[in-house]
Amino acid sequence: MEAMAIPPFERFYxxxxxxxxxxxxxxxxxxxxxxxxxxxxxxxxxxxxxxHGSHLRAWVFTIATRVAMDELRAGKRLVAxxxxxxxxxxxxxxxxxxxxxxxxxxxxxxRAAVVLRYGYDLPYAEIGEALGSSEEAARAAASSGVRRxxxxxxxxxx
Amino acid sequence: xxxxPELDARFRATALAEGLxxxxxxxxxxxxxxxxxxxxxxxxxxxxxTIDGQDEAIARTFGARVLxxxxxxxxxxxxxxxxxxxxxxxxxxxxxGVAPFHEAVLHELARVPxxxxxxYGALAQKVGRPKAARAVGTxxxxxxxxxxxxxxxxxxxxxxxxxxxxxLHVKRALLELEGAMLPS
Numbered sequence: 001m002e003a004m005a006i007p008p009f010e011r012f013y014x015x016x017x018x019x020x021x022x023x024x025x026x027x028x029x030x031x032x033x034x035x036x037x038x039x040x041x042x043x044x045x046x047x048x049x050x051x052h053g054s055h056l057r058a059w060v061f062t063i064a065t066r067v068a069m070d071e072l073r074a075g076k077r078l079v080a081x082x083x084x085x086x087x088x089x090x091x092x093x094x095x096x097x098x099x100x101x102x103x104x105x106x107x108x109x110x111r112a113a114v115v116l117r118y119g120y121d122l123p124y125a126e127i128g129e130a131l132g133s134s135e136e137a138a139r140a141a142a143s144s145g146v147r148r149x150x151x152x153x154x155x156x157x158x
Numbered sequence: 159x160x161x162x163p164e165l166d167a168r169f170r171a172t173a174l175a176e177g178l179x180x181x182x183x184x185x186x187x188x189x190x191x192x193x194x195x196x197x198x199x200x201x202x203x204x205x206x207x208t209i210d211g212q213d214e215a216i217a218r219t220f221g222a223r224v225l226x227x228x229x230x231x232x233x234x235x236x237x238x239x240x241x242x243x244x245x246x247x248x249x250x251x252x253x254x255g256v257a258p259f260h261e262a263v264l265h266e267l268a269r270v271p272x273x274x275x276x277x278y279g280a281l282a283q284k285v286g287r288p289k290a291a292r293a294v295g296t297x298x299x300x301x302x303x304x305x306x307x308x309x310x311x312x313x314x315x316x317x318x319x320x321x322x323x324x325x326l327h328v329k330r331a332l333l334e335l336e337g338a339m340l341p342s
Contacts, residue, residue, distance in 0.1 A: 008217040008224035010183075017166070022159035036161070037169050044178045047223050 006053040009044060016057060020064050026119045027068040027112060035071055039064045058129040061122075065130045069108040103145070105152060110145030117142045170227055180221030184229045185209055189240050190328045193305075195232050196220075201250030202232055205303050207324035219255040236305070242335065245272035247306045256302065259285075263297040270311045273336040277315050299323065311338065 020039055024032035042063050050056075103111045109131060116127045128138035173179055181203065183196035194212040196204040198220050206212050217224045231249065238244035253261055266284045270276045278291040278298070287293070298309040304323055310332040314320045322329035333339035 005214075006217070006222045008213040009222060010213060010224050010226050013225070017161050018159045021161050021165075025159070033165055036165070037172065040169055041172060041176070041178070044173055044223060048180065048221055050222070 004053040006047070006050050007056075009047055012043075012047075012056055012060075013040065016060050020060055023061065023116070024064055024068055026115045028071055031071060035064070035067045039067050042067070055129070058126050061116075061126070061130040062132065065112050065116075066132075069112060072108045072111065102149065106145050106148060110141050110148065113138055113141035114145040114149070170225060173225060174227065178223060179225050179227075180223040181216050182225055182227045182229060183213060183216060184226060184233070186229075186233045186236065188236060190324060190331055193236070195229050195236075197229055197232060198252045198254075200252040200254070202303060202306065203252040203254075205305055207304070207328070220252075239305070240335070249306065251303060251306070253302070259287075259293070260297045260300065263294055264301065264307050267298075267301075267307055267309060267312065270308055272308075273338050275311050275313045275317075275333070275338055278312055278320075279315055281312060295320070305332070308332075311336075 017036075017040065021032060021036045024035045024039070028035055039060065043060050103114050106114065112131060113127055116122045116130060117124070122130070124135045124138045124142070127142070128135040131138055131141065133141075174182075177199070179199075181196050181198045183194060183204070186193050186195055191207060192209060194204065194206040194209045195202070196212070196216045203220060204212065204216055213224055213226075235244060235247050235249055239247070253264065256264065262285045263281060266281055270281075278294045279288070282288055282290040282294045285294075294312075298312055299321070301307055301309045301323070304310065310322060310329045319326050319329050330339060334341050
């Protein structure tokens with residue numbers, strides 16, 4: 001079988017830029033934009049060394065996940081307020097930030113697995129690729145993340 | 159989710175500044191229709207009257223790191239040419255990927271002056287292959303940078319226009335613009 005040709009970067013970018021930003025917003029909230037640019041710069045740096053054009057979507061999600069996990073491990077706090085006219089204003093939270101705040105206490109890999117599965121609806125095979133592990137490991141990380149969330153939520157409501 | 163124009167512009171500018179772009183392209187309007195234009199860091203590498211699939215063609219020749227971005231200098235010189243204010247182009251050209259015989263013919267072609275025509279046979283003679291008029295026709299047919307490399311100035315021995323990638327009406331329009339042909 002002939003390997004799939006590598007598409008011009010512009011096409012790859014056009015097909016994935018928005019979805020990757022959405023994914024990073026779920027993981028990182030307002031810090032997503034810098035991580036998004038870093039993701040696509042890393043993709044561009046590696047793009048001329050790709051051997052075929054298969055699984056490019058999973059590939060860029062893998063890069064985005066690594067960038068996001070580095071960012072999460074760095075442990076920087078999220079800023080929930082933004083300055084408008086010099087005064088801090090609490091922003092209305094779009095749906096994805098709910099998941100972002102809910103999963104804040106999870107270990108990075110579990111957090112990524114939970115967000116990819118429940119916030120992004122990716123199949124476990126693709127999550128595995130994004131996390132650099134197997135489908136089974138991705139499933140295990142997501143369910144362990146969900147168990148941990150249940151415990152947190154139960155404790156909060158006790 | 160869509161990305162903001164600012165974020166998109168910042169990414170493209172950074173990619174270009176870091177030297178990560180093999181070839182840039184854009185589509186520009188002209189009096190003879192939309193033109194696909196592309197440049198590598200070495201120079202202008204493609205002008206095409208067909209738009210579809212050209213991004214893939216340049217990716218195969220110059221590298222897959224292809225981004226669509228404005229090519230202001232190319233656009234400006236083309237605009238000046240179509241307004242009759244420019245007779246010669248000052249753009250550096252990138253002819254990598256062009257076979258040696260083709261390149262020799264294209265170099266001779268570049269010397270055919272504005273407002274003049276020459277024949278396939280005469281061009282063959284100039285590259286030292288007097289019997290290769292037909293092969294010269296093939297080179298014109300595959301010219302990667304028409305207009306700037308003026309294959310519209312090459313006509314049949316009897317003065318007939320013969321053929322052109324953009325269509326004979328475009329060849330005629332360019333020759334009329336240059337005053338090499340009376341308006342029909």
